[in-house]
Amino acid sequence: MEIVLIRHGKPASADNPVVNAAEYTKWVRRYNLSDVATNSRPVNKAVNQKLCYAVSSDFKRAIHSAHIYTGKPPEIISELFREMEIPRYKLPLTLKAITWVYLCRVIWMFGFKGPFESYRLAKNRAELAADKLIDLARVKDNVVLFGHGYLNFYIRKALMKKGWRLKSKSNAFWGVTSLESK
Template sequence: MEIVLIRHGKPESAINPVLNAADYTQWIKRYNASMVAENSRPKSINAQYKSFYCVASDLNRAVHSAQIYLDKSPSITDKLYREMEIPRYKLPFKLKAWNWVYLSRILWLFGVKGPFESFKEARFRADKATDQLILLAEKHGNIVLFAHGVLNRFIRQSLAKKGWIVTAKDDGFWGVNQLKK
């Protein structure tokens, strides 16, 4: 049995302007609604994955990535596989968008609360997603999931704790994490 976790391609809206906190919240909304950029394509495609049972996050960039990579839509899309929510805090300064993401993730990891999924809740969801993928693998054999960087990292760790062997690891856009049992 094999579970492959593929991170989506680079979103159209993955630009890096200088933003205040309110603009950053709008940037996140655009990022979450975005499709994959025209110039973002996988470096290589493992044709074997086309025969795997395909699952994806319900966010556009994940579904679009599955369509680009496999030339078909996923069998299942589910919000369970969405990225761990990008935190947003009302801070009184301007930063580049990706600096907001990094700063917000650090605050989030340290437990600073806000109007979004907590780190603890996100970890619980990643474990639930892991269990769901294992059930799907037991039913369908090999699975390919098109999801997101941080979530894929936690699913990979959870699968490894459950005895799955990591045979490939890449967290970049179009990155492939491959695990075997």
């Protein structure tokens, strides 16, 4: 059995402007609604798409990535595999968008609440996602998740705690992380 985690391609809206807190919130919304950029394609397809069962997050960039990679929509699309929230805090700062992401994620990981999923709940969801992928792998043998960088990281950790062996990993856009059961 094998589970492959593929991070989506680079989103069309993955620019990095200097923004204030309100503009950052709008940037996050655009990012979450974005397709994959036309110039973002997998360099090589390390996974034989004919031999795998494809599942995806319900975000457009993940679904679009699955279609680009396999030539068809994923068999399962679920919010269970959605990226961990990109938290948004109203701070009196003007920063590059990606700096906002890192700063707000650190604040979020320390337990600060907001109008979004908590860090604790997001980690629990990653555990549930790992369990779902294991259940699918038991039936389908090879499962590929088209997901997101941060959630894929936590799914990978959960799978390894459950005894899965890491074969390869990459968290880049189109990065492939492969795990097999022991």
